[in-house]
Amino acid sequence: MSEKKLWGGRFSGEADPQFAEFNRSFPFDRRLFEVDVRASIAYSRALERAGVVSPGEASQIREGLERIGEEGVNPDSSAEDVHSFVEARLVELIGDTGRKLHTGRSRNDQVATDFRLWMREALEDLNRSIREAQTALVEFAEANSEVVIPGYTHLQRAQPVLLAHWCLAYFEMLARDRERLVETRRRVNVLPLGSAALAGTSFPIDRETLAVDLGFESVARNSLDAVSDRDFCVEFLSDCSLLMVHLSRLAEDVILYASSEFGFLLLSDAISTGSSLMPQKKNPDSMELVRGKAGRVFGALVGMLATLKALPLAYNKDMQEDKEAVFDAFDTVTGCLQVTSTVMRNVTVNEERARVAASTGYMNATELADYLVRKGMPFREAHEVVGTVVMRAIDLKQELHQLPLSVLQQFSTQIDTDVYDVLTLDATLNSKSQIGGTARERVIEALAEARRSLAESFPGK
Numbered sequence: 446m447s448e449k450k451l452w453g454g455r456f457s458g459e460a461d462p463q464f465a466e467f468n469r470s471f472p473f474d475r476r477l478f479e480v481d482v483r484a485s486i487a488y489s490r491a492l493e494r495a496g497v498v499s500p501g502e503a504s505q506i507r508e509g510l511e512r513i514g515e516e517g518v519n520p521d522s523s524a525e526d527v528h529s530f531v532e533a534r535l536v537e538l539i540g541d542t543g544r545k546l547h548t549g550r551s552r553n554d555q556v557a558t559d560f561r562l563w564m565r566e567a568l569e570d571l572n573r574s575i576r577e578a579q580t581a582l583v584e585f586a587e588a589n590s591e592v593v594i595p596g597y598t599h600l601q602r603a604q605p606v607l608l609a610h611w612c613l614a615y616f617e618m619l620a621r622d623r624e625r626l627v628e629t630r631r632r633v634n635v636l637p638l639g640s641a642a643l644a645g646t647s648f649p650i651d652r653e654t655l656a657v658d659l660g661f662e663s664v665a666r667n668s669l670d671a672v673s674d675r676d677f678c679v680e681f682l683s684d685c686s687l688l689m690v691h692l693s694r695l696a697e698d699v700i701l702y703a704s705s706e707f708g709f710l711l712l713s714d715a716i717s718t719g720s721s722l723m724p725q726k727k728n729p730d731s732m733e734l735v736r737g738k739a740g741r742v743f744g745a746l747v748g749m750l751a752t753l754k755a756l757p758l759a760y761n762k763d764m765q766e767d768k769e770a771v772f773d774a775f776d777t778v779t780g781c782l783q784v785t786s787t788v789m790r791n792v793t794v795n796e797e798r799a800r801v802a803a804s805t806g807y808m809n810a811t812e813l814a815d816y817l818v819r820k821g822m823p824f825r826e827a828h829e830v831v832g833t834v835v836m837r838a839i840d841l842k843q844e845l846h847q848l849p850l851s852v853l854q855q856f857s858t859q860i861d862t863d864v865y866d867v868l869t870l871d872a873t874l875n876s877k878s879q880i881g882g883t884a885r886e887r888v889i890e891a892l893a894e895a896r897r898s899l900a901e902s903f904p905g906k
C-alpha cells in the first residue's frame with residue numbers, strides 16, 4: 446500500500462523516520478476502522494446530495510468503501526492513521542474518484558465523528574457488561590437469601606445485615622453507573638462532521654441529514670467547538686472511574702470477607718491463585734487485580750484532563766492522546782466487569798461462620814437502647830445506659846442476650862423478660878423494616894425490584 450501522506454504537497458523534505466513513527470496513531474486508532482468506513486460512506490452520500498460528486502462517482506466511492514470494510518484493516522500497514530489508511534486504499538481500488546471523498550472534510554471533524562461513533566457502541570457494550578455483573582450479584586443474593594453477616598462501620602462490627610442486602614448495595618452503585626452511561630451517550634451522540642478543519646465547510650453539506658444517516662441525535666452547533674471538544678472522553682473516563690471505585694470497593698469487601706480473619710466467603714479454585722513459596726496459600730488475585738486496576742483508569746481520566754487543560758482552540762495534535770486513554774480504560778473496565786461477574790459466580794458462603802459473627806460483638810446494643818426508648822426513656826439516656834450494660838457484658842464475657850434478667854435490671858428497672866425477644870438476631874434484622882432497610886421482607890422486595898430492572902436494557906433512557 447502507498448505510504449503517500451495526505452498532506453504531502455506543501456512538503457519537499459522527508460519526515461525524520463523516528464518522528465514519523467512518533468507521530469503515527471495507526472497502531473492504536475485502527476480500532477476506529479469500522480466506524481471510519483461507515484462515516485465515510487455516509488459522507489459520500491452527503492457529497493452526492495450536495496452535488497459535489499456525481500451519483501456515479503458516489504456509488505463508485507461507496508462500493509470501494511464497502512469493499513474496504515469487507516477486506517478489513519491491515520494491521521501491518523505503515524499508514525499514518527486509520528483515516529489515511531482507508532483513503533489510500535480507496536484510491537488504490539477506484540483511482541482518482543477516491544480522491545474526491547475528502548472534499549470539505551478534515552481529519553479533525555472526521556476523527557471526532559469516528560470516535561463518537563465508536564464510543565456510542567462502547568457505552569452500550571459497557572452497559573451490557575455492567576448488567577451482567579448486576580445479574581451475578583442478584584443470583585448470588587438469591588442463592589444465599591438466608592445468610593446474615595455483620596454490617597460494619599469503621600470496619601468495626603455495627604449491625605447485622607442480610608448478605609443479600611450487601612449484594613444489593615453494589616447493585617445500586619452499578620445501576621447508577623449504567624444511568625450515567627445513558628446520560629453520557631446523549632452528549633456523545635452529536636455530529637461534528639461538516640465542521641471541516643475548524644471553521645465549517647464551504648460545500649453545501651446537509652449536516653442534519655448526515656446526522657440522521659449516522660444515527661446522531663443532533664448536530665454540533667459550533668465548528669470550532671466540534672473539532673476541539675473532547676468533553677465526551679472526559680465524561681467517559683469519569684464514568685469508568687466511578688464504576689471502578691465501585692468495583693474496587695466490592696473487590697475489597699470480597700477480599701476481606703474471604704480472609705481467614707473474617708471467613709464468610711470462600712473463593713473457588715477457578716478464581717484464586719497459589720503462592721510459589723507457601724504451599725497453603727490461596728490468594729484472591731482476581732479481586733486484587735480489579736482493585737488495583739482502578740488506579741489505572743483514574744490515571745487515564747487525570748491524564749486526559751491534563752492533556753486538555755489550556756489547549757488553545759481548535760484542534761491540536763495533543764488530542765491524539767485521547768484514544769489510547771479511552772481504549773485502555775474501556776478494555777480495563779470490561780475485563781474487570783467480566784472477572785467480577787465470574788468471581789460472584791464462584792464464591793460460596795460459610796453460613797455458620799457468618800451467623801456466629803453476626804450474632805456476636807454486641808450488634809444488638811442499639812436494639813436494647815430502642816427497647817428502653819419504647820419503655821419511655823429518652824434515647825440519649827438509653828444510649829448511656831446500654832453503654833454501661835455493654836461494658837459489664839464484656840467483663841462477664843457474655844453477649845447481651847446471655848445476661849440474666851437480674852443483671853440487666855441492675856441498669857434499668859424498665860427492663861423485663863420481653864427484652865430477650867428484641868435481642869435475637871432475627872428481631873434485630875427484621876426491625877429494620879422501612880424502605881431501604883435490611884428486614885427480610887424488604888430485601889425480598891428489593892431483590893424482586895432488582896430483577897425487574899434487569900429486564901430494562903437501558904435504565905433511565
Ligand code: ARG
Nearest residue numbers: 470526552553556760764765
Ligand atoms: N490521528 C489524528 C488524531 O487522532 C487525526 C487528526 C489529525 N488531524 C490533524 N490536523 N493532524 O487526532
